[in-house]
Amino acid sequence: MRRRLFLLACSAMLLGAAPPPAGITVFAAASLTDALGALGRAYTQATGVPVRFSFASSSQVARQINGGARADLFVSADSAWMDEVQRAGRVQPGTRATLLRGRLVLVAARGTATRLAIRPGFPLAQALGARGRLAVGDPAFVPAGRYAQAALTRLGVWPSVAGRLARAENVRVALAYVARGEAPLGIVYGSDAKVERGVRVVGVFPAASHPPIVYPAALVKGAAPQAAGFLRFLQGAHAQAAFARFGFLPAR
Template identity: 45%
Template sequence: MMARPFHFDSSGSSHLAGRWRVGQGRVMRWVLLFLSLLWAGTASAEPVRVFAAASLKTALDAAAAEWTGGRVSLSYAGSGAVARQVAAGAPADVVVLAHADWMRWLDAQGVLGSDPVILAGNTLTVIGRVGDAELALTPQAIAARLGRDGRLAMGDLRAVPAGIYGQEALVALGLWDGVAARIAQADNVRNAMAFVARGEAPLGIVYASDALAEPRVAIVSDIPSDVHAPIVYPAAVTASAGPMAQEFLAFLQSPVGQSVFRAAGLQEPPK
C-alpha cells in the first residue's frame, strides 16, 4: 500500500497565523490597560508633599484633614530652614512660608512652578504664662517682668519671620535696646513659644495664632500691626510638583480652606 503524499495547505497556515496575531494583539492591549491602571493608581496614591512655616501647623493639619482630594504629607520648620531645604532639592510639592522675602529668595533659585499667592495674614503678640497680668509695652514694665535673669523668647532674628517681625516692632516701639542682650532665640516660632510654655522664659513674642494653639500660655500684650511689615503667608507649587499639588493649593484658597485658617486664628490675606 503506498503512502499518500502530504500536501501543505498554505492558506490554512496563514489563517492560523492571523488568528495568533489577533489573539496576541488582544493580550497586549489588556496588558497595557492593566499597566496604565496600575500606574494611575500608584500616581494617585502619592501624597502632596507640603513644606511649611511652623506657625501654620494648626491650620494646615486641619486643612489637610478636610481635603478630600488625596493624602497630604506635612513638614514644618522655620521659613528660612524650609526655603533652604527646598532650594537644596527637598521633595516638596507645595511651599508655604511666613515672609515674602523668603519666598522671593526661593523664586530666585528657580525652584517654583507657579507665582506665589497669599493665603493668610497674622498679628504679633507678647505671651506669658497662663494667669500672668497684662503687660504694658514700656521698657520699665518689660524689665520688671523679665526680672534679673529672665529672657524674652523669639524666633531666630535672621531667619525666622516671627523673629524678624518682632525685632522690627521692638525697634519701632523704642524697646529694643532694653532687651537686645536678653533674647532667647529659637529655630522656629513654635519652639520660642515652648520656652514660655515650659517656664524657661517669662515672656515671648509669637503670632496670635500660635498663642491660641498652646493652652499653657496667654497673650499679655498685643503688638500694633503698624510697627512692622505686614505679616503674610505666601504659597506656591514647586517646579517638580505632582499633579495634585495645584488642586491642594486651590483648596487652601477656597472658602472651606479659608474658614479652616480663620478657625486657627489666622487673618484674611491683606488686600
C-alpha cells in the first residue's frame, strides 16, 4: 500500500503547476476517514500543499459548513446533506460531482458464528439474541442509518428491530460497537468493514433494497484556489484506484 501511495503521489505532480502551497481544509463523511487521509498525505507529499480533514457524520459537517465553519471542500455520504449545503448557498456553483459509490453490509464481530442470508423477512431480530441491539448510524440524521432503515423496510424486517437499535452518531461509531462486542450485529458500508479487522461481513444488502449510496463532493464557496486541484486529484484515475482498494465503488 505504501508503494502504491508513493506512486500515487508522484502522479499528482502531473496535474500541472501548483500555486504557492497553502492549506486545504476538507470536511467529509466519517466513512472516508482512512481513504481520504491516505490520499491527503499523498497529495501533500507531491505538491507541498497541506490537507487538513474534519471527519464526522455528513449531517454534522453539513451543519458546520452552513453555520459558517471554514472549509474548502465538502464530501458527503449522501445527496441529501449536500443538497442542504447547496440550498444554503455554500456550494461553489458548477463544482458538485459524484465522487464515489458504496455498498451496505451487515457485520458481526470477527470470530463469531452468526450466519444470515439477507433476503425478505430474514430473521435479523432472532440473530440479535434476547438483549442484543443492532448498531447503526442514527437514521434520524446519519446517511448510513437512513440506508439501513430503507433496506430493512424494503425487506420487511424493520418493524422487528426498530426498537432494538444502538444508534450511533456516525457510521464509524456503529462499526466500533460491533468490533468491541457491544452489539452483536451492525449495518455499515462495505468500505468500513474492509478497514476494521475486528469485524467480518455477514452479508451484502441488495442494491435494489436501498437508495444508491453516493458520495457527492463540491467546493465550498470561498474555497482556497488550491482546493480545486485537490478535487481534480480525487476524481483522477490514480485516486479512484486507491479508493477501490479501500472498498469503494467508482462513481459510474
